[in-house]
Amino acid sequence: MASKIFASAAAAVADIGHGASLAVGGFGLCGIPDALIEAIAQCDAADLEVFSNNCGVDDHGLGILLSLGRIRRVTASYVGENKEFARQYLAGELEVELTPQGTLAERLRAGGSGIPAFFTPAGVGTPVADGGIPWRYAADGSVAVSSPPRETRIFGDREYVLEHGITTDFALVHARLGDTDGNLVFAKTAMNFNPLAAMAGRITIAQVEELVEPGHIDPASVHLPGVFVNRVVHTGLQDKRIEKRTVASSGARS
Template sequence: MTDRVELLCAGKVFASAAEAVADIPSSAALAVGGFGVSGVPDVLIGALADRDVDDFEVFSNNCGATGHGLDLLLTRGKVRRMVSSYVGENKEFARQYLSGELEVELTPQGTLAEKLRAGGAGIPAFFTPAGVGTPVSQGGLPWRYNADGSVAVASPPKEIREFRGKRYVLEESITADFSLVHALEGDTEGNLVFNKAAMNFNPLAAMAGRICIAQVEELVEPGEIDPGEVHLPGIFVNRIVHTGVQDKQIEKRTVSAGKGA
């Protein structure tokens, strides 16, 4: 195998997360992989949080757990708008949303996944049955609150069309300026392998970003990953950072009671 120093100087590979995110500007749109604390690009997010940039619009399933993931941006006031499926498990996320400090577009989880995938595939919009007959399609969902709890900005109604006797709602796809993802393994050409549940939103977020930045636990040379095992081809990945194995977080620990308890 090529010496690690040589790999760090090659093509798409950046020597550090700080260098990889150095050109992300304020007000950028970010697609971020992860689900809860699984498969979250913590190192890249942390490096971005340390920079003097803010006002981000973020597309991600949720906004991290307290002290981890996107919460590092959120608690520093660097997120202007979230498009996500889930507000729970992060009290600061819920607080900022309900107090009017943060705009949130809640989106059905499967719809969010498809919006990211479609954006990466060059599809501008699609019809789905999810949300038909609810505020998702009819409009009126609170995107931003006023400080007094009244609704400042509500979602608009969406186009409904009938196909073969069933109604569908039109959803626009998502493209972002940058995407941040985490992978178990990657080669220097950007071909990525994700580990089990960490696959979640990572491939979809990667596809949706015009510039995709991936942190990988293991970095190898081209050809060392079996082509049949590649989950995301390198054509979607622009920058790679080798972070090594990161501490695995547990969002909610559940244990059984011991005998005699």
């Protein structure tokens, strides 16, 4: 069996080309595959379609690719903390599909599990189901593309809306610990969207802080089995940015 270990992040992402779709783990700046994102920024891949909870901040995470004009479309549940994201969306330079956070998580899980679609009550009676959410604006501020209405169905006495599973060309994730077979362990809240994004990718690339040989990780401690992971890069401990720092004033009482 070919080795899953790649010598560098650049080598691991080298075949991500124009128009590729990416499922990207992380939440805010927690647990993001920053080394892999930076490696893509050093390549010329553009016109990318990204599925991620959010798009980083202006100068870190997916915000780097966004500021370089490399991303064509984003499916996310939260787009705050990024002024360039808002500017591109309102200027008609970026297509954005907003989806409820739990729905996005389940769409990734479903796609990775081979489930093409599912019904959920989230979004029923709102523009999520009824359509009309601006996906892309025109340069003059008018709506160029809006979300279509979605199929709804009654189960029992409750209405549900149809959502489609997500599969992507590549998935990028960050793990605290991994072995050379691709089994991964995530740290605390950094688990967030990482396992789900990993499942959705046809080719999944993991950056790991610590790399060990098979057998060093207790099977009961594995969060994501290596069957979902195609490539592993040992990046070591990356700088962990804080998205928002709140401190007490010097005169505040404890």
